[in-house]
Amino acid sequence: MRFGILGTGRITRRLVADLQSTAGVQVTAIASRDVDRADWYAQQYGIATGVEGYQALLGRDDVDAVYIALPPSMHCQWAVAAAEHGKHVLCEKPLAISAEEAHRVDAVCQEKQVRWLDATGWLHHPRTANFSGLEQRGKLGTLKHLSSAVSFYEPFQSGDHRLDASLGGGCVLDLGWYAVGLPIWFAGRPLSVYATAVMRHGVPYRMTAMMWFPDDVTATINCGYDVTTRKWFEVAGDSGSIVCDDFTRPWPEREARFWSHDRTGAAESHSFEGNQEQAMLLRFTKPESDLAIYQQQTLDTQQTLEAITQSLQNGQRCDVVFRERETPAFSSVSLVPAKPTVWFLSGDLMFGSRIRAAAEAAGLEFRMSSGLPTGTVGSEASDEPKDAENQTSAENRSLDPVWMILDLSTRGGMLPTLDADSRNRFPHATWLAYGPHVQVSKLKAAREAGIELVLTRSQFDMRLPTLFK
Amino acid sequence: MRFGILGTGRITRRLVADLQSTAGVQVTAIASRDVDRADWYAQQYGIATGVEGYQALLGRDDVDAVYIALPPSMHCQWAVAAAEHGKHVLCEKPLAISAEEAHRVDAVCQEKQVRWLDATGWLHHPRTANFSGLEQRGKLGTLKHLSSAVSFYEPFQSGDHRLDASLGGGCVLDLGWYAVGLPIWFAGRPLSVYATAVMRHGVPYRMTAMMWFPDDVTATINCGYDVTTRKWFEVAGDSGSIVCDDFTRPWPEREARFWSHDRTGAAESHSFEGNQEQAMLLRFTKPESDLAIYQQQTLDTQQTLEAITQSLQNGQRCDVVFRERETPAFSSVSLVPAKPTVWFLSGDLMFGSRIRAAAEAAGLEFRMSSGLPTGTVGSEASDEPKDAENQTSAENRSLDPVWMILDLSTRGGMLPTLDADSRNRFPHATWLAYGPHVQVSKLKAAREAGIELVLTRSQFDMRLPTLFK
Structure with a gap:
């Protein structure tokens, strides 16, 4: 994949080097409004071409994807423009x-069938899959409270967009992307938020917030530009806790670590190697x-930060109203036979990879998401109008869930929405829900919701290797 | 000092052993409503006498002080009764x-001239004086944000008062005493609080709160009975941070530690020996x-927890309105010449002990408090009515501040209240304020408030040994 870089203000030598050293990735061009500036950066970073203007870069044939390093206020415009030129989009946080x-x-990226990702590196570090995976979650027990703190003391360059409200500045959309993203990664979508901020230079300079999630999970977060370097979280369940003191990026010259603790306070240290940016680029x-x-x-982080901004403005606890992705995950058109698919409703990447392995061993597709797939699936809708333009998208999207697997630990809040109607949308699916054996009430609620197979986690674990055969 | 123990429900073998092994301390009696129960505990713990009823214990000549181990709802009644019998009062948290x-x-203890303390051990561990002392505060820089979390998973005994709202149960007055006390210890009195709780058994079972202090200092806290063992805090300034993972009581079989960090993330570990209960008893x-x-x-912790309870009830951010101690720190009567005194307005115990040494070397008294002394001082009020009853109290209290020293780091919020009137109440005092040299605005504000001597911390540090001579 050949990258063109849009903007010079926020790129770092590190990220360019990571792009250039990732297998299958090249950087072919860098664009600035000022061609001298573009040329200077091209020369500094060993990029073949400096380009005058962002639009010119989008028109180039030697660019398959853009890395957007512009101020946040320009992200949406140029991400959409890039997608419309058929370029994949890797965008600095925040997405918009x-x-x-x-x-x-x-929506535009889905419509144009280009890939997009915001460049939040920590999600892709091998450590992250481990600390949020099944084994560690098992030790945590039922999730109860999360804390995170991300601060860097006055990290600004001259003319920094972070001090300019009109460019999308302030700590909420910047450090808050990490601090709020962490509890969302573990606990899913919050129900409501309450936040206050210390203002300086006309932007939120330090922000403190509380978050409320389904099942009485709570979180407290803090981020700011007037506090010493911090990038820690603590995740506490009823039987253990996990602490990481550098989750956004491992401390320089140290291996990436986290610690798990049991109720006696005994700590176990876990160490990992890996370059999170390269892992992100490979993905x-x-x-x-x-x-x-x-x-x-x-999308969930962006929506939550919007509610936090609303709370800052009105001084009230604010509900977070999530919108679903606009383009259905499934096309309503099916020109090819739908592929039998195992669908995993969870945030648990590590266990997801085990289910994927079991599914693929049985010749099934695998998909994972945090919410129900939208739209009508597979063969059920084969009498819809057909046209050539939709064909490729139909091939990609024509999936027929034969297993719907609900992780009660992280998606138990979804149970009340699973009425018969929503289950009937997946006519070939066998529903399975699993959770820790101590979560008696959730297991019971799953049975009462009409889910056919309700298992404890250890039962599911044992049956998984042969479940789909 | 000979202790009698009121109540058997909340005492532990550990605390009785600490009492019995502290130099100058004896345990002579233990009282229960049920004499068999009192006798059983007396025998188990090696206490000479089991007493039927709390009142009977207060009447004993072989008891100088009580340790109140009753449910919180009974603390006030029996602390007051003990004071009225001339017994010193050591009371399990919460005080009331x-x-x-x-x-x-x-007020009653002051009136009856008995000593009182709530039995919060961590305040007295040698580690605490260090992590909240001048050296560590210097590394922190300006205080910005505090986080604390205290939880123990279902720590209940049968019939536990903590699950009974009518006995003062719930986590707010119990674990919250630690979680809220920590930021108060560092940052002083909060301006306002916002809190929510998960309720179970009719009591707050897990509580999460935000706190706002003067000078834009903020705090987030979490405590509860449905979460794994946690007893940590993080205190973050603009140049460093301090982390302790067992501040309420060191992990068993481990030395008491905390870690300080600079902006690069470099951590320094600090270790301490000591028994916090014995240190408390000696004090x-x-x-x-x-x-x-x-x-x-x-008193400040109790007032803050009351505001937190108010916030739980009304769902709003609540101001914390502090009342001052009812009995003046100085009597308005002076039969003896007032003692020249160095008065230190600070929360910094470690630096306080250095100032005390310098004051005593110069033949001066030393007092330290978090707020201005109330009442009229020393010789200024010698024309007030005199009577024999007041004489002893006057001797104890007749102090004449000749130095008033204001620690701008921890008590800078007091500056706006220091008008000429309040300064005129201490007619013989030279006012001195000091703070880190980077806190330019606070040093300036101190000068503008009319304080005669405004020094940076290092200047003050250098002049201290000879300042009072």
Whole structure:
């Protein structure tokens, strides 16, 4: 994949080097409004071409994807423009300055069938899959409270967009992207938020917030530009806790670590190697790797930060109203036989990879998402109008869930929405829900919701290797 | 000092052993409503006498002080009764179930000239004086945000008062005493609080709160009975941070530690020995040790928890309205010449001990408090009516501040209240304020408030040894 870089203000030598050193990735051009500036950066970073103006870069044949390094206020416009030119979009955080803009980027990228991702590196570090995976979650027990703190003392360059409200500045959309993203990654979508901020230079300079999630999960977060370097989280369940002191990026010259603790306070240290930016780039550039869960994380984070901004403005606890992705995950057109698919409703990447392995061993497709697939599936809608333009998208999207697997630990809040109607949308699916054996009430609620197979986690774990055969 | 124990429900073998092994301390009696129960505990714990009924214990000549181990709803009644019998009062946390009750205990104890303390051990661990002392505060820079989390998973005994709202149960007055006390210890009195709780058994079972302090200092706290064992805090300034993972009591079989970090993330580990309960008992039982700063901490914590309870009830951010201690720190009567005194307005115990040494070397008294002394001082009021009853109290209280020293780091919020009137109340005092050299605006504000001597911390540090001579 050949990258063109839009903007010079926010790129770092590190990221360009990561792009240039990732297998299958090249950087072919960099664009600035000022051609001298573009040329200077091209020369500094060993990029073949400096380009005058962002539009000119989008017209180039030697660019397959853009990396957007512009101020946040320009992200939506140029992500949409790039997608319309058929370029894949890798965008600096935040994806946009509003949830509406973020969903527009998503919708246009889906329509144009280009891949998109926001460049939040920590989600892709091997450590992250481990600390949010099944094994660690099992030790946590039922999730109860999350804390995160991200601060860097006055990290500004001259003319920094972060100090300019009109460019989407302030800590909420910047450091808050990490601080709020962490609890969302573990606990899913919050129900409501309450936030206050210290203002300086006309932007939120330090922000403190509380978040409320389904099942009485709570979170407290803090981020700011007037506090010493911090990038830690603590995730606490009823039987254990996880602490990481550098989750946004490992401390320089140290291996990436986190610690798990049991109720006695005994700590276990876990260490990992890996370059999170390269892992992100590999995931972004490999066509077979599914980005849906990261895209959902982006959209949910953007929506939550919008509610936090609303709370800052009105001084009230605010509900977070999530909108669903505008383009259905399934086309309503099916020209080819639908592929039997195992669908995993969870945030648990590590266990997801085990289910994927079991599904693929049984010749089934695998998909994972945080919410129900929308639209009508597979063969049920084969009498819809057909046209050539939809054919490719139909091939990609024609999936027929034969298993719907609900992770009660992280998606138990979804149970009340699973009425018969929503289940009937997946006529070939066997529904399965699983959760820790101590979560008696959730297991009971799943049975009462009419789910056919309700298992404890250890039962599911044992049956998984042969379940789909 | 000979202790009698009121109640058997909340005592632990550990605390009785600490009492019995502290130099100068004996346990002579234990009282229960049920004499068999009293006798059983007396025998189990090696206490000479089991007593039927709390009143009977208060009447005993072999008891100088009580340790109150009753449910919180009974603390005020029996603390007041003990004081009225001339017994010193050491009371399990919380001191009472309302700020009004807490102030009543304080007022009666002052009137009866008995000592009182709530039995919050961590305040007295040698580690605490270090992590909240001048050296560590210097590394923190300006205080910005505090986080604390205290939880123990279902720590209940059968019939536990903590699950009974009518006995003062719930996590707010229990674990919240630690979680809220920590930021108060560092940052002083909060301006306002916002809190929500998960309710179970009719009591707050897990509580999450935000706190706002003067100078834009913020805090987030979390405590509860449905979460794994946690007892950590993080204190973050603009140049460093301090983390402790067991501040309420060191993990068993491990030395007491905390970590300080600079902006690069480099961590320094600090280790301490000591038994916090014995340190507390020594402080409580030595007549010359000043308890004022701990009593202020108790009263401020109680008032803050009351505001948190109010916020839980009305769902709003609530201002915390502090009341001052009812009995003046100085008597308005002076039969003896007032003692020249160095008065230190600060929360910094470690630096306080250095100032005390310098003051005593110069033949001056030393007092430390978090707020201005109330009442009229020393010789200024010598024309007030005199009577024999007031004489002893006048001797104890007749102090004439010749130096008033204001620590701008921790008490800078007091500056706006220091008008000429309040300064005129201490006619012989030279006012001095000091703060880190980077806090230019606070140093300037101190000068503008008319303080005669405004020094940077390092200047003050250098002049201290000879300042009072």
